[in-house]
Amino acid sequence: MLAIVLVCSLAAVNAANPPPDIRKYMDVSFATYDHSPLDGLVEENEWDATISREDLDHDTCVTLKEYLVVHTCPKAADLFRHYDHNNDSCLKVADMSEEFHLIDHSGDNVVSLQEWEQYFFQLTNKLFAHLFQGPGVGR
Numbered sequence: 468m469l470a471i472v473l474v475c476s477l478a479a480v481n482a483a484n485p486p487p488d489i490r491k492y493m494d495v496s497f498a499t500y501d502h503s504p505l506d507g508l509v510e511e512n513e514w515d516a517t518i519s520r521e522d523l524d525h526d527t528c529v530t531l532k533e534y535l536v537v538h539t540c541p542k543a544a545d546l547f548r549h550y551d552h553n554n555d556s557c558l559k560v561a562d563m564s565e566e567f568h569l570i571d572h573s574g575d576n577v578v579s580l581q582e583w584e585q586y587f588f589q590l591t592n593k594l595f596a597h598l599f600q601g602p603g604v605g606r
């Protein structure tokens with residue numbers, strides 16, 4: 468859930484001139500996911516758990532409507548479409564799993580803080596590219 472807060476926070480700033488505390492946003496969101504176990508890594512179970520929090524009627528499908536109840540960011544619908552990998556208008560564990568493996572750049576089934584920062588810089592840059600001037604903030 469915090470990932471979208473992160474992306475919204477980044478979109479709210481002038482990304483052509485990123486503030487020095489962008490990394491702090493990243494670290495705070497990462498720490499929110501890393502809880503079971505708290506080991507400095509985000510495991511897939513920690514990432515996938517966001518689905519059950521957002522699936523308000525517990526039918527295993529997070530609809531856009533449910534998503535927008537939880538996420539009030541103006542760009543939430545864009546993020547929903549990004550996360551819905553099979554385009555069935557449902558966010559399911561399978562979608563989150565696919566996303567997790569994109570974030571897990573090294574393919575070792577855990578996400579390090581470095582992978583997290585890199586991925587969300589790039590995602591923010593991709594989703595909000597039209598808001599950015601000049602070279603993006605991605606690496």
Ligand SMILES: [Ca+2]
Nearest residue numbers: 501504506508
């Ligand atoms: Ca962990």
Ligand SMILES: [Ca+2]
Nearest residue numbers: 524526528529
């Ligand atoms: Ca649902």
Ligand SMILES: [Ca+2]
Nearest residue numbers: 551553555557
């Ligand atoms: Ca889907």
